[in-house]
Amino acid sequence: MGAMQDSAGMEMAAAAGPCASIPADHMAFIRQVLDRVGDKWSMLIIAVLQDGPLRYTDLQRQIPGISQRMLTHTLRQLQDDGLITRTAYAEVPPRVEYALAPLGRGLHEIVMQLIAWATTHHDEIRTNRTQAGAP
Template sequence: MGTQTAAQRREHARVVYDAYLAECPTRRLLDRISDKWVGLIINALSEGPRRYSDLSRRVASISDKMLTQTLRSLERDGLVTRTITPSVPVRVDYALTPLGLSLLPVMQAIKAWAEAHMDEVEAARNTHDTATTITS
């Protein structure tokens, strides 16, 4: 591959990371961070490092399997660290990395928006469902 100008490198990067393209790797990342469990775990970790059992209690109704899978995927993506402290029993803490912290404001905003607008969404759903039932 030959030498590229700065403009060519920018264009290449723009095409490589265009989430509208089916083969773009950012689609997998968007899929990951749009998962409900990811959003809740990232928000739960905003208060600082937490043990697995703390996260399990904080994120109501998440199964142990799903919590483990989600934490592993977040660790793999560089959003969460897992720190093991040798003790009896062994202590394992999860915390946001700098990359995870950079995602936190977005996740907090989405959570806050959902909580603030839930009544409006429920009303819209009821209106839609009633209209759909009448026309069916």
């Protein structure tokens, strides 16, 4: 998204293309949102929560490779953005569940399409990387 800067360093709207419809004063925030929701861990958490609320340990089990630190950090960010909810139940032992908020449910279908695309094209991309000498 090639936003330009004027001589005073202020960000200007793109002259053409898909970014041209984004007001210049929104561009930095839009990039932050895209970075957040486009993050692999955010997408996987959104995908896993599709069937209803899950506890932290269930999320860890269903998302192989995520560290405890990264899961905690990503859950907090998704909650701060209003994409998921965190509900703590006053039980012994305490129980906390995470669920998709309405905003997150709207993102879910898009995330599932991206995951399906990556899964469908896995072999092709792997072959291309091998031919290019990339890891």
